[in-house]
Amino acid sequence: MNKIKIFDTTLRDGEQSPGVNLNFQEKMEIARQLEKYGVDIIEAGFPAASKGDFQSVREIANTIKGCSVTGLARAVKSDIDTAWEALKGSEEPRLHVFIATSPIHMAYKFNKKPEEIVEIAVEMVKYASKFFPVIQWSAEDASRSELPFLAHITEEVIKAGANVVNLPDTVGYTTPKEYGAMFSYLKENVPNIHKVDLSTHCHDDLGMAVANSLAAVENGATQIEGAINGIGERAGNAAIEEVAVALHTRKDFYQSYTNITLSETKRTSDLVSKLTGMAIPANKAVVGRNAFAHESGIHQDGFLKNRSTYEIISPELVGVQQKEVVLGKHSGRHAFRTHLMDLGFTLQDNQIDSLFEKFKDLADKKKDVTDDDLFSLVLQKTVNSDELYKLDSLQVQYGSHNIPTATITLTKNDGESVQEAATGSGSVEAIYNTLNRCIDSELKLLDYRLQSINGGPDALAEVFVKIEGNGVEASGRGLAYDVLESSAKAYLNAINRMIAIQEYRKETKQEVM
Numbered sequence: 001m002n003k004i005k006i007f008d009t010t011l012r013d014g015e016q017s018p019g020v021n022l023n024f025q026e027k028m029e030i031a032r033q034l035e036k037y038g039v040d041i042i043e044a045g046f047p048a049a050s051k052g053d054f055q056s057v058r059e060i061a062n063t064i065k066g067c068s069v070t071g072l073a074r075a076v077k078s079d080i081d082t083a084w085e086a087l088k089g090s091e092e093p094r095l096h097v098f099i100a101t102s103p104i105h106m107a108y109k110f111n112k113k114p115e116e117i118v119e120i121a122v123e124m125v126k127y128a129s130k131f132f133p134v135i136q137w138s139a140e141d142a143s144r145s146e147l148p149f150l151a152h153i154t155e156e157v158i159k160a161g162a163n164v165v166n167l168p169d170t171v172g173y174t175t176p177k178e179y180g181a182m183f184s185y186l187k188e189n190v191p192n193i194h195k196v197d198l199s200t201h202c203h204d205d206l207g208m209a210v211a212n213s214l215a216a217v218e219n220g221a222t223q224i225e226g227a228i229n230g231i232g233e234r235a236g237n238a239a240i241e242e243v244a245v246a247l248h249t250r251k252d253f254y255q256s257y258t259n260i261t262l263s264e265t266k267r268t269s270d271l272v273s274k275l276t277g278m279a280i281p282a283n284k285a286v287v288g289r290n291a292f293a294h295e296s297g298i299h300q301d302g303f304l305k306n307r308s309t310y311e312i313i314s315p316e317l318v319g320v321q322q323k324e325v326v327l328g329k330h331s332g333r334h335a336f337r338t339h340l341m342d343l344g345f346t347l348q349d350n351q352i353d354s355l356f357e358k359f360k361d362l363a364d365k366k367k368d369v370t371d372d373d374l375f376s377l378v379l380q381k382t383v384n385s386d387e388l389y390k391l392d393s394l395q396v397q398y399g400s401h402n403i404p405t406a407t408i409t410l411t412k413n414d415g416e417s418v419q420e421a422a423t424g425s426g427s428v429e430a431i432y433n434t435l436n437r438c439i440d441s442e443l444k445l446l447d448y449r450l451q452s453i454n455g456g457p458d459a460l461a462e463v464f465v466k467i468e469g470n471g472v473e474a475s476g477r478g479l480a481y482d483v484l485e486s487s488a489k490a491y492l493n494a495i496n497r498m499i500a501i502q503e504y505r506k507e508t509k510q511e512v513m
């Protein structure tokens with residue numbers, strides 16, 4: 001059996017998904033969960049892209065010790081220097097440096113001859129090896145590169161000190177057969193190839209990212225890159241959870257294994273979906289709501305007689321549980337605390353105290369407080385701790401023959417309070433017009449989504465919004481028992497994040513790989 005390393009780029013390529021912007025606490029929460037999920041390498045960001053990226057890569061590198069943390073760099077000294085500053089505190093500092101190798105990229109992006117590209121790649125790997133014990137080198141657009149050239153540059157970067165060679169299908173163009181053949185070509189034509197791990201990085205433009213990654217494994221790849229739920233540039237990356245479950249379920253075929261703790265799959269997927277605001281389609285493999293539902297009579301009949309007639313993955317394998325009641329209004333602080341620990345949260349005493357109050361409020365309104373409710377509650381609390389504005393009070397007047405009117409009081413973190421009122425054609429619009437007035441800004445609402453946690457008449461309401469103002473897009477989430485309150489909280493959360501982005505966005509993120 002071959003060990004396949006899992007390289008997770010949810011926080012770098014995944015975070016480049018259009019409309020996704022994670023704040024620092026959210027990235028840290030995801031990194032902690034990825035560590036628990038058992039990925040081998042976390043790509044925490046692109047340190048040279050912005051001050052915010054640098055800070056979060058550095059904090060994640062300093063905090064996460066159960067797996068390797070890496071950051072992306074272009075093949076330029078300043079990017080490598082910045083990456084070193086961000087990563088030097090990690091358990092095993094690892095650089096991910098890339099340069100494009102396809103004729104179209106070399107000619108149009110760099111205006112350089114192939115031999116000049118080889119020189120730059122070699123020089124930068126040598127330069128990086130002065131600091132970094134582990135260097136991953138990527139040939140951007142490898143799948144559209146000429147194979148003899150790809151073999152040549154690969155041999156040279158290995159000589160220069162690269163430990164991992166990654167061959168991305170940057171534009172999601174290749175097919176499983178072609179992509180596999182590229183790996184076997186390098187295996188046969190690069191004399192020093194046995195010294196490195198060979199890695200995949202596949203995009204899903206033609207819906208083949210996972211199939212391509214697995215075809216590479218059949219041909220000698222020992223590392224797969226991807227993102228949770230398959231998020232990423234354009235159509236996204238190979239979905240890590242699909243790769244891991246496929247390698248497990250078909251180990252008879254692939255003769256491989258990973259370090260992934262499959263029972264953490266659902267939790268990891270839910271966390272990334274909630275924090276990025278990218279919903280999981282009901283029919284998505286492994287983690288979709290319908291992935292374990294059997295609808296047709298013939299299937300149900302077979303399934304009841306023997307599960308394996310129609311079920312190749314059990315829900316328990318990936319941590320999908322039936323809805324269960326966990327706590328209610330008579331549950332005490334001790335049970336609450338123990339349960340949060342069982343759910344995998346590590347919290348300070350003061351955080352537990354304030355969460356316990358929120359839990360009691362909720363348990364007064366809602367008979368059964370489920371794991372999902374607690375998960376959402378804790379997440380809301382832990383990732384939104386340093387907001388500029390907090391919702392103090394909200395009042396909405398609505399009647400079928402009245403003009404909806406909202407009155408809102410906000411408290412700023414310096415103690416100042418702001419109160420405004422405004423109307424709208426509906427209650428939510430009235431709330432959003434009022435909030436715009438509170439911060440004296442005309443914001444545009446780009447997206448609004450409402451969902452209930454677990455369903456049922458007393459379910460918690462979760463709202464996701466995306467807003468735009470002064471050229472900055474930000475998303476926000478709100479959780480409350482009432483849909484209007486959660487709508488207000490989501491919009492205010494987006495406002496707080498927009499202000500934070502404006503404050504430290506030095507330059508726009510570059511589109512890479």
Ligand SMILES: [Zn+2]
Binds near residue numbers: 170
């Ligand atoms: Zn990519």
